[in-house]
Amino acid sequence: MSENRDRLIERAGIGLLAIGGLLVLVAVVFGVLIAIGVGDESADPQQPGPAAGEPGGPTLRALAGPRRLLVGAAVPVEALKGDASYARTLAREYNALTPENAMKWDTIHPERNRYDFAPADSIVRFARAHDMAVRGHTLVWYRQVPSWVTDRSWTRPELEQVLHDHIRRVVGHYRGKIAQWDVVNEAFDSEGKLRDSIWMRVIGPEYIDLAFRWAHEADPDAKLFYNDYDLEFPGAKARAVMAFVRDLQRRGVPIDGVGIQAHELTVRPPSRKELQSALRGYAGLGLDVGITELDVGIYLPTSAAKLDEQAAVYSDVLDACLAVSRCGSFVTWGFTDKYSWIPSELPGFGDALPFDANYAPKPAFTALRRGLARGHP
Numbered sequence: 420m421s422e423n424r425d426r427l428i429e430r431a432g433i434g435l436l437a438i439g440g441l442l443v444l445v446a447v448v449f450g451v452l453i454a455i456g457v458g459d460e461s462a463d464p465q466q467p468g469p470a471a472g473e474p475g476g477p478t479l480r481a482l483a484g485p486r487r488l489l490v491g492a493a494v495p496v497e498a499l500k501g502d503a504s505y506a507r508t509l510a511r512e513y514n515a516l517t518p519e520n521a522m523k524w525d526t527i528h529p530e531r532n533r534y535d536f537a538p539a540d541s542i543v544r545f546a547r548a549h550d551m552a553v554r555g556h557t558l559v560w561y562r563q564v565p566s567w568v569t570d571r572s573w574t575r576p577e578l579e580q581v582l583h584d585h586i587r588r589v590v591g592h593y594r595g596k597i598a599q600w601d602v603v604n605e606a607f608d609s610e611g612k613l614r615d616s617i618w619m620r621v622i623g624p625e626y627i628d629l630a631f632r633w634a635h636e637a638d639p640d641a642k643l644f645y646n647d648y649d650l651e652f653p654g655a656k657a658r659a660v661m662a663f664v665r666d667l668q669r670r671g672v673p674i675d676g677v678g679i680q681a682h683e684l685t686v687r688p689p690s691r692k693e694l695q696s697a698l699r700g701y702a703g704l705g706l707d708v709g710i711t712e713l714d715v716g717i718y719l720p721t722s723a724a725k726l727d728e729q730a731a732v733y734s735d736v737l738d739a740c741l742a743v744s745r746c747g748s749f750v751t752w753g754f755t756d757k758y759s760w761i762p763s764e765l766p767g768f769g770d771a772l773p774f775d776a777n778y779a780p781k782p783a784f785t786a787l788r789r790g791l792a793r794g795h796p
């Protein structure tokens with residue numbers, strides 16, 4: 420990794436130098452323009468400058484749009500409801516979002532005969548009001564399964580019916596509003612074995628085939644993804660998932676893509692090579708591929724050096740995605756350190772996202788913007 424990161428920092432250094440030189444030039448030109456009074460006329464009063472704390476300059480979505488890249492973030496419903504700075508930053512910078520928890524079983528289907536679409540509906544409404552694509556997350560997972568499912572025994576046909584009803588109802592409810600669905604999430608453990616879950620115990624591995632087929636029936640236009648973590652690190656799990664996805668294709672299961680979550684840590688980031696070969700591997704199967712849950716946890720306390728390391732990892736992951744034409748989505752698992760799962764689930768780590776808790780852009784944000792601007796089409 421160090422060789423890549425050094426090259427990245429060196430490139431960042433050159434980039435900085437270049438930018439530094441450019442800035443001096445711009446400042447001189449600007450100075451001259453102001454001196455001769457041109458600046459004033461060209462300022463469009465309709466286009467107010469960046470609000471306090473806002474980064475100014477091109478937004479991530481403005482740079483991602485012409486690349487036809489979905490640049491998005493996971494959204495907790497409570498942040499969208501109660502935090503104006505959150506909503507403004509989200510709509511300004513991102514052209515896509517993923518409901519962080521609102522579409523999971525425990526929230527959307529809390530009782531056998533009761534669905535609660537309100538939290539997810541509010542997120543989807545926000546997305547549509549701001550011309551943002553939605554990644555649906557997730558139709559089948561071993562976590563956040565409500566007790567009405569887990570705390571009783573089922574026959575196979577009974578649980579298949581439960582799963583079929585859920586997928587038909589949820590996908591049907593959002594038909595035409597979801598660009599990509601994480602149909603099945605994290606079905607493999609780190610040894611590369613199909614993970615134990617109520618779906619696996621009662622239905623067997625076919626629950627995966629069935630879930631994709633039912634999701635496709637309910638919304639033939641939504642792109643259907645298998646989503647998992649650690650696929651960017653070579654090993655038993657990455658091999659098993661690759662083989663399994665090939666099998667799904669051989670069985671004619673309607674899978675369109677694979678989501679690489681990319682939950683990273685500055686202390687052990689993937690190499691650019693590892694990232695690209697993982698992305699290229701699935702693209703090589705004729706599938707779309709996406710970065711679906713990127714964050715880069717820092718071993719606290721944070722320092723300027725660690726923030727630069729973090730920015731280098733964000734840049735690596737973005738560049739790897741941009742280098743693979745079928746990598747069409749680049750989603751971070753949140754965007755501000757104010758709302759992140761990391762501190763509660765990974766004690767000692769934190770500050771994992773591109774904006775700090777006050778919505779100030781971090782070096783990681785600048786790295787993403789520089790990455791999207793580089794070689795801008």
Ligand code: G3I
Pocket residue numbers: 519520562563604680712760764
């Ligand atoms: O909704 C309850 C609330 O009623 C209760 O008061 C509160 C206090 O316990 O808990 C709330 O539920 C929490 C839920 O997030 C909603 O905030 C759960 O305890 C908490 O465990 C859950 O954490 C989520 C986690 O998935 C659960 O597995 C994280 O927010 C979410 O970021 C995380 O996301 C996963 C992806 O879906 C899949 N990949 C890994 C990623 C990180 O674990």
